[in-house]
Every structure is written in C-alpha cells, then in structure tokens.
Amino acid sequence: MFHVGGARSALYNWAVARQSGGTFVLRIEDTDAARNKPEWIDGIISALASIGINESDPAFEGPYFQSRNADRHREAGLQLLAAGHAYYCDCTREQLAERTGNAQLGYDGFCRDRGLAYEAGRALRFRTPDEGATVVVDLIRGEPSFPNSAIEDFVIARGDGSPVFLIANVVDDLDEGVTMVIRGEEHLSNTPKQQLLWEALGSTPPTWAHLPVIVNEKRQKLSKRRDKVALEDYLAEGYLPDAMVNYLMLLGWGPGEDREIRPYAELEQLFRIEDVNGSSAFFDVKKLSAFNGEYIRAMAPADFAAACAPWLTEPRAPWAADAFDQAVFDGVAPLAQTRITVLSEITAYVDFLFLDQPVQDDAAWAKAMKPGADGILRDARAGLADAVWQADALKAVLEAVSEKNGLKLGKAQAPIRVATTGRTVGLPLFESLEALGRERVLARIDAALARLEQ
Incomplete structure (x- = not known):
C-alpha cells in the first residue's frame, strides 16, 4: 500500500519537476524478490494517479526497475x-x-x-x-x-x-x-x-x-504497524483525492498566507522546496477531515451524489439493492452534503430511508425516550396523521406538540427523531419525515409506542 509519507514526497517531487520543466522519475527498487509483486507495482502507479501524478503526463518518466x-x-x-x-x-x-x-x-x-x-x-x-x-x-x-x-x-x-x-x-x-x-x-x-x-x-x-518525518498525535513516527498510513485506505473511506493532495502538500510547508484550502495548481506554483520546515509534521486526521468537509461542500450537487454512489450500494450499504430509491436520495443529498466530512458517513445519514426498520441504537433510545416521551409521540402521531406532507407543515405540527407539552422544539423532536430515524442526530427532522413518507412515519411511531409500553 502507498504510505501517505510517500505520497507527500511524490507530490513535492512532482511540483518541483513541473515548476522547472524537469522530469519526475518513478523507479521501482525491486531487487528484494519477496517484496516484489506486479500487483503492488500497479497499486503504486494507481495511487500516484489518484493524486494527479499520471503516467501520461510529459513530466512523468518510468517506471524503471532496479533489477534490470x-x-x-x-x-x-x-x-x-x-x-x-x-x-x-x-x-x-x-x-x-x-x-x-x-x-x-x-x-x-x-x-x-x-x-x-x-x-x-x-x-x-x-x-x-x-x-x-x-x-x-x-x-x-x-x-x-x-x-x-x-x-x-x-x-x-x-x-x-x-x-x-x-x-x-x-x-x-x-x-x-x-x-x-x-x-x-x-x-x-x-x-x-x-x-x-x-x-x-x-x-x-x-x-x-x-x-521532515510525519508523526501521529503522540509525536511518534507514523507506522504501518500502529497507524492508518495507506493512501488507499483514506480514499476508500471517502476522503477526496483533491482534499488529500491539499492536506499532504501542507505537511511541513505552507504558502505563507492564511488561506490553506487551495487547488493543487495554485499550490504547485507557490511551492518552494527550500521553504519546507525541517521539524516533524503532525498528521492530524481531524484537520484532514475538516479539509475534506470543505471540499465536499464545494462539490456540485450532482457530483456529490455520484461520489456517494459506492456507499449506497452493496456491499457497503446495509440495505437490499432493490430498497434504494435514487430520487429519494437525490432529494436529501443537499442536506447531507452540508453535514458530512467523509463520504463514508453518508450511509448512516440516509439508512433510515432505505431500511425496513430504523437502526436499533439503545444508547440513542435511552437518551431520547425520557418520561413523557410517549405523550409527545401520541400527540405527534395525531397531528401528523392529517398534516399536509411538506416540511414546513410538518414543522408546524411539531411546534404545536412542543408547545402543548411545555418543551422547546429541540426537546420535543428527540423522541420523534429516534422513533423514525433511529438516531439522535442526522438530517433536518422535518425534511427527513417528508422524505420518509406518512405511512412509514406513522408506523414507526406506533412501533416506538409499543416498545415504550413494554
């Protein structure tokens, strides 16, 4: 697998080569037969391509093989x-x-x-x-x-x-x-x-x-035995290649301005190898996730929906293939796009729409179903049964429920959210109810009431 440290080194080499009209040389040092497999070489080339270093580019030369x-x-x-x-x-x-x-x-x-x-x-x-x-x-x-x-x-x-x-x-x-x-x-x-x-x-x-060496939060050198270090693993989790490139370029170097989120073309022009800091660079996964979230929010809605596709189908999706409805997903995708930081999070945000029953999270249930939750659910069911099925109208119903029960809207929403989505946090509740549909919302509230009675 391609170490993130190797990816950063490759990006710095690539930037210097392209700035100077030079050549980036890929050499496979393959004299150790036990560590030399064709699929691993293909993996290196594929990983390089994922961060914009392509064999087809005139600045790319190789791969050469040391054994030859x-x-x-x-x-x-x-x-x-x-x-x-x-x-x-x-x-x-x-x-x-x-x-x-x-x-x-x-x-x-x-x-x-x-x-x-x-x-x-x-x-x-x-x-x-x-x-x-x-x-x-x-x-x-x-x-x-x-x-x-x-x-x-x-x-x-x-x-x-x-x-x-x-x-x-x-x-x-x-x-x-x-x-x-x-x-x-x-x-x-x-x-x-x-x-x-x-x-x-x-x-x-x-x-x-x-x-400089790249270290983890304990200031230990990143190790494949202890840390997640493979570029492919981050991409498979839903980190966008452009976000990875942006973040890796800043591990030990900065453009000298406050703005860190920049396209690679800008970073390449600004990069100066002599300005790289000699001190160790902290690989901060939280900061990487924040970068990734910025890139996700900047995507065109259609591009975001397409990028989510691998997490909406088997084997990654927990629902049956025929349960997925692209139109329903497209309706809530813009709401999810503003909330997730990694594409793999999309599954948990929308699973309630495509599962027969919402996830059973006992911790979420215990947090939301406080004394009085049954009354809130009954009042909500009564109001939702005849409501106009649009988010604004559904919000008005739940505002009336919260007022009747002497609660702020946020408190009144909690048992309804857990009953219908299985989670305490997620997409906006009213839009979620609209997407879920009246029949399934009422059925899930009934199921929650039955569970409370037990």
Whole structure:
C-alpha cells in the first residue's frame, strides 16, 4: 500500500519537476524478490494517479526497475575496485568481534591493504577517505557535516557478487540523469555514503532535500504497524483525492498566507522546496477531515451524489439493492452534503430511508425516550396523521406538540427523531419525515409506542 509519507514526497517531487520543466522519475527498487509483486507495482502507479501524478503526463518518466540494471551495478563496483576506491574483504562478523571486542562498532579496515582478489564469499567494500568530512548540501537542512572517520568502509557488493542498495541507488540515479533527490529524512544517514560513491564514480552529486518525518498525535513516527498510513485506505473511506493532495502538500510547508484550502495548481506554483520546515509534521486526521468537509461542500450537487454512489450500494450499504430509491436520495443529498466530512458517513445519514426498520441504537433510545416521551409521540402521531406532507407543515405540527407539552422544539423532536430515524442526530427532522413518507412515519411511531409500553 502507498504510505501517505510517500505520497507527500511524490507530490513535492512532482511540483518541483513541473515548476522547472524537469522530469519526475518513478523507479521501482525491486531487487528484494519477496517484496516484489506486479500487483503492488500497479497499486503504486494507481495511487500516484489518484493524486494527479499520471503516467501520461510529459513530466512523468518510468517506471524503471532496479533489477534490470544489475549488470551496471556490478560494473560500477568493479570500476571502483580498479580505481582503488574499493577492496575485497573476507572478514566475518565473528572475526571482527574478536578483534574489536564489539562487532557493532563498525568495520575496522582490516582488509584495506591485504590486496585480496575476488573469491566467493568475499565482500567488496568502499574505501572511505581517512581524513576530512563529507558535507551534504541540503535545501532543507543546510549543510550537515559527517566526519569521514565516523563512516566505516561499507559493503557495496555481497560475498556472492550481488550489489547492495547503496551502489544500486547511486548508479540508477546516474543512469537516469537524476539531478535532485527529495526524500524522507530517514535516508539522511545514507547520504554521505552515497555522495562519496557519486564522487568516486566521477560525477557531481545531486541536490539533496530531506523532508521532515510525519508523526501521529503522540509525536511518534507514523507506522504501518500502529497507524492508518495507506493512501488507499483514506480514499476508500471517502476522503477526496483533491482534499488529500491539499492536506499532504501542507505537511511541513505552507504558502505563507492564511488561506490553506487551495487547488493543487495554485499550490504547485507557490511551492518552494527550500521553504519546507525541517521539524516533524503532525498528521492530524481531524484537520484532514475538516479539509475534506470543505471540499465536499464545494462539490456540485450532482457530483456529490455520484461520489456517494459506492456507499449506497452493496456491499457497503446495509440495505437490499432493490430498497434504494435514487430520487429519494437525490432529494436529501443537499442536506447531507452540508453535514458530512467523509463520504463514508453518508450511509448512516440516509439508512433510515432505505431500511425496513430504523437502526436499533439503545444508547440513542435511552437518551431520547425520557418520561413523557410517549405523550409527545401520541400527540405527534395525531397531528401528523392529517398534516399536509411538506416540511414546513410538518414543522408546524411539531411546534404545536412542543408547545402543548411545555418543551422547546429541540426537546420535543428527540423522541420523534429516534422513533423514525433511529438516531439522535442526522438530517433536518422535518425534511427527513417528508422524505420518509406518512405511512412509514406513522408506523414507526406506533412501533416506538409499543416498545415504550413494554
């Protein structure tokens, strides 16, 4: 599944590429066969398309597959060996622990000057410069410096000759003409090693920009094991792609004005990678929902009704397929549009119209059916039986009921709402009664009275 952090990184890359007339490169790093399935690749491409990053756009390039460049990765390793930037090593972890007393301290350079030739089981290590420091010029983080003495002679090819990720990543960037790398800050620790590889291969490293980590409400890094992090899950719940894009663009960056709700075209033009804040960004689901609600309310009514369709049919809808009436839904849809923040909420707002009986919510029943509720229901039934079946006329009936019972209209509505819709909150009551119809309203009030008598 496509992590929301990856989606934000993709959007920032996309904005920079399109601003500069450049190219957004999608590379599938698929050398781990256990984590490589065609349907997952299709899922990545589909997820990117859902946030406006489309294969058909001239700025899109790829997907490239790292596994198809393996010969070049090995060739680059041998190039480094021939230039004296790498050497073979036959040390085992046990031998390192015996020499240093702690195998976790990093490699001690034992094989640097032994001049070993390749044999199966011997790893190829990069020869890190002994002195100086590697300075990473980062558009977000300034110029962090890494002493070379603290960077061990790291492995670039395993004992079976297969290249490791570090060199594969650098060679692919070189071959694909990558000039800027925008990625999460968890990769910053790899950057000095990659930069050393770029330089040893005779090329200028790209411009780096390491994005702040995204955290949850406890300020913990978003984790797929603990948090809802998949873009697809949010879309499936009814968050609109445009709202997701708007919100993700503002995770660590802002346009510098009070107005946050903006179409992507505006955000793309305003975005500046160097203005991204280096501090962690809080993924606030409540704020995302508020964004989404704004986008829902801005939809044309017909578009809103169409967007709700997946939640109005099986398997998501709790009613039978033949019970749904599109005309009835269209009549109340504008009322729901002003209230919901996520499209999936639509089902609970309208289920009373298409179920044989309203939902049985015991908590709602207990809250609404206080002493005297039976009298309110009887008075309401008597008035509704002969009322003109329009919202204004129904409101007048219930106003008379509330006055007779010495209650404010809101208090008098509660038992009627729960009897007819099953819930204490929802669409405006009078319009709900009109949509439900006289016969079903009276029948549900009768059922509520019978339950109270029991």
